[in-house]
Amino acid sequence: MTETFRVTYATLSADNDDLHAAYDEGIERARAMLGGLRPFVIGGEMREGIAGAALDERSPADHDLRVANLATASAEDVADAVAAAHVHAPTWAATPWQDRAEVLDRAADLISERRFELSAVMAMEVGKNRLEALGDVEETADLIRYYGHQMREHQGFAQPMERLSPEEATFDVMRPYGVWAVVAPFNFPMALAIAPTAAALIVGNTVVLKPSEQGALTSILGCEALWDAGIPPGALHVVTGPGETVGRALVQDPRVGGITFTGSYDVGMALYRARAGAWPKPVVCEMGGKNPVIVGEAADLDLAVEGTARSAFGYSGQKCSAASRCYVERSVYGEFVDRLVERADAVVVGDPLRRDVFMGPVIDAAAVSRYESAVAEASQTGRVLAGGRRIDDGALERGYFVAPTVVEAPIDGRLFSDELFVPFVAVAPVSSLDDAIDRANASPLGLTAGLFSREQADIDRFLERIDAGVVYVNRKSGATTGAWPGVQPFGGWKGSGTNGKAGGGPYYLQQYAREQSRTIVS
Ligand code: UN1
Numbered sequence: 001m002t003e004t005f006r007v008t009y010a011t012l013s014a015d016n017d018d019l020h021a022a023y024d025e026g027i028e029r030a031r032a033m034l035g036g037l038r039p040f041v042i043g044g045e046m047r048e049g050i051a052g053a054a055l056d057e058r059s060p061a062d063h064d065l066r067v068a069n070l071a072t073a074s075a076e077d078v079a080d081a082v083a084a085a086h087v088h089a090p091t092w093a094a095t096p097w098q099d100r101a102e103v104l105d106r107a108a109d110l111i112s113e114r115r116f117e118l119s120a121v122m123a124m125e126v127g128k129n130r131l132e133a134l135g136d137v138e139e140t141a142d143l144i145r146y147y148g149h150q151m152r153e154h155q156g157f158a159q160p161m162e163r164l165s166p167e168e169a170t171f172d173v174m175r176p177y178g179v180w181a182v183v184a185p186f187n188f189p190m191a192l193a194i195a196p197t198a199a200a201l202i203v204g205n206t207v208v209l210k211p212s213e214q215g216a217l218t219s220i221l222g223c224e225a226l227w228d229a230g231i232p233p234g235a236l237h238v239v240t241g242p243g244e245t246v247g248r249a250l251v252q253d254p255r256v257g258g259i260t261f262t263g264s265y266d267v268g269m270a271l272y273r274a275r276a277g278a279w280p281k282p283v284v285c286e287m288g289g290k291n292p293v294i295v296g297e298a299a300d301l302d303l304a305v306e307g308t309a310r311s312a313f314g315y316s317g318q319k320c321s322a323a324s325r326c327y328v329e330r331s332v333y334g335e336f337v338d339r340l341v342e343r344a345d346a347v348v349v350g351d352p353l354r355r356d357v358f359m360g361p362v363i364d365a366a367a368v369s370r371y372e373s374a375v376a377e378a379s380q381t382g383r384v385l386a387g388g389r390r391i392d393d394g395a396l397e398r399g400y401f402v403a404p405t406v407v408e409a410p411i412d413g414r415l416f417s418d419e420l421f422v423p424f425v426a427v428a429p430v431s432s433l434d435d436a437i438d439r440a441n442a443s444p445l446g447l448t449a450g451l452f453s454r455e456q457a458d459i460d461r462f463l464e465r466i467d468a469g470v471v472y473v474n475r476k477s478g479a480t481t482g483a484w485p486g487v488q489p490f491g492g493w494k495g496s497g498t499n500g501k502a503g504g505g506p507y508y509l510q511q512y513a514r515e516q517s518r519t520i521v522s
Contacts, residue, residue: 007134009482014131020355023130026116027353033121038068038217040240042077043084044233049073049241055213060127060361061352061399067125068217072241078208078249081237085179085206086255088234093176093204097156101148104202107229108144111137111194114225118190122218123352126186127360127399130353132315136190139485140222143195143504146485147202150509157203157513169520174513176204177257177282181250183243185263186363187318189215194222195485195503196260196284197236201226203513205257206235210247214363216240243267258282258512262320265419265445265495272498284511285498286491288419289320289447291480292440294462295336296433296453297329300474304336304452307472307479308425309343311450313404314481316362317423320496321448321470321481325416326427327436333429337385337406340427344386344404350396361400362422371402371422374415378426382409387423417443433458434465441467446493448472450479469493469502 005016014020037054039046048054049071059065073081092100111118119133128136151157157174180200184193189211197207211219223238239246251259254277261271261283268287275283293311295304311323328336352360362368368390375388387405404423409415411428416439430436433453440449449468453459459473469491470483483490489505491497501507 007131007138008484009132009135009139010477010484011131011135012477020130022116023120023134027120029117030120030124033117033217033221034068034124035066036069037071038220038240039071040073040077040238041220041223042081042237042239047071047073047077049077057125057213057216059124059399060363061124062395063398065124070213070216070240073239073246075245075249078239078246079253081208081239082179082250082253082255084234085208085237088232089176089178089206092201092206092232092235095204097151097202097204100202100204101151103230104144104198105148107198107226107231108141108148110225110229111141111144111190111222118218118221120353121221122189122215123360125217126189126215126363127352128315129357129360130355133352136188140190140194143191143485144198146504147199147509149486150506151202157510161517167521169522171518173516173518174203174510175516176513178205179256180205180207180512181256181259182207182209183247183251183259183261183263184209184211184215184219186212186214187315189218190222192262193219194226196262197223197226199509200258200260200512201231201235203509205512207237208250208256209236209238210250211238211240213240213242254278256281258284260284262286264288269495282511283498286320286503287496288445289322289492289496290325290417290419290443290445291321291323291448291450291468292436293323293326293450293479294433294436294440294452295326295328295332296451296455296458297331298455298458299332299336299452300454301332301336301339303474303476304479305339305343306476307450307452308340309347310477311479311481312425313344313347313359313423314478316359316402318363318367318421319481320492321483321490322421323450323480324420324425326425327430327439328427329433329436330429330431337408337427341386341406344406347404349391349401349403359404359423362402364400367422368400368402370420371405371424374420374422374424375405375407378407378409378415381413382407411439419445433461437462437465441465444495447496448480450475452479467493469497469500
């Protein structure tokens with residue numbers, strides 16, 4: 001039954017007729033939400049932004065499918081959103097935390113209830129397959145539930161402290177910053193837009209969200225669930241438009257107390273460097289990944305091949321957590337590579353709404369050219385072993401489809417160091433596990449990493465030495481991808497994140513509030 005079958009990123013397959021029948025109905029409801037003018041929302045008021053500047057947003061799977069005519073906010077609109085959030089901040093902060101948590105619990109339930117239409121919209125808007133889109137929606141609901149659970153476990157982050165004399169009463173409380181800006185990416189247009197928004201809200205900040213223009217409809221529908229659940233219109237505002245104008249105006253506004261940004265290393269680092277206005281501002285950044293898979297000679301190759309393929313090609317390699325480089329001990333290299341190539345060739349690519357499709361399109365023409373230039377480089381400097389071409393047969397001609405690709409390339413070259421964000425994995429042999437770990441750690445990024453080995457000594461060595469925030473050993477459902485709230489906290493080390501604290505983990509919410517120690521002498 002659909003009510004009891006829950007899709008997570010660890011779901012390997014779901015040949016569940018009820019689930020797919022419910023999804024098919026969700027697609028019909030989703031279609032009715034597409035195509036129209038999509039205003040942004042400030043203080044509950046719909047705004048159409050700059051006249052004549054709406055973005056004609058098309059599906060990456062089919063250019064003939066109009067997702068939305070997306071309004072573009074002006075600098076004044078952004079300033080209005082921040083002002084409205086600023087005015088409402090004291091009221092929301094004064095709302096008891098139990099009430100805030102209750103509203104957000106309700107929002108999580110609404111998101112779960114709407115999961116089929118939300119994920120169908122997402123599939124059409126960003127090209128994610130059925131299970132991955134359902135996973136994104138359910139992850140959002142579970143992230144929100146987890147943050148509610150954290151608030152309750154910490155009693156709203158307020159606790160009595162020791163006292164130095166009998167006359168003094170002392171407390172430690174976590175207080176919100178005021179207005180929090182959330183700048184979200186296209187690839188998890190629910191989880192990475194709505195969950196940080198919920199985290200900021202639950203601790204008492206008001207929020208201005210700027211979704212990606214390539215995932216905005218999904219993000220706005222997520223906001224609707226929050227408003228419908230009872231988040232006051234003054235507490236949550238959403239503005240749409242390009243990062244260079246709308247995003248920049250938002251993060252530079254001095255009334256914004258803190259920022260969450262998920263996206264590229266370059267933008268995240270620029271934001272982090274520029275973050276301080278008159279005083280330092282917290283910035284919660286989750287940036288890129290160049291996530292390694294290490295296959296040891298004692299690996300179970302069934303697990304290694306499946307786990308690598310799922311993480312390299314899941315959502316067309318467009319996850320910060322995607323596996324994009326493989327270091328394989330020489331004795332098993334030939335067999336591993338042959339089997340990975342066979343597995344890549346078997347991936348079903350096509351319309352992400354189809355039940356049997358594993359891999360949809362990449363997001364846009366820029367992603368196709370990144371893919372093509374990586375393939376060209378691999379053919380010059382190494383060998384393309386699987387894929388390496390655009391797929392444009394029949395209806396796929398109307399979308400950005402490329403084949404899952406495995407290449408052998410120079411181990412010190414660009415294909416082993418640059419994040420490409422396409423379904424492309426580079427493989428190379430190594431002489432030892434330590435060599436593999438050294439190479440894995442040489443990247444300035446450190447988000448996720450995977451090891452396949454049945455040797456306990458290898459596992460211990462990997463866990464002791466690897467510089468990454470999310471690590472997996474022998475995981476068939478994803479060598480480097482598929483973290484779930486409350487199960488695998490998700491955050492990066494080094495250039496992959498700013499604070500060393502992870503989403504869906506026990507230390508996440510504290511980033512959204514500042515400590516106040518209170519001493520009251522009687
Ligand atoms: C991202 O791509 O930015 O572990 C996040 C995963 C997902 C998160 C990916 N939960 O694959």
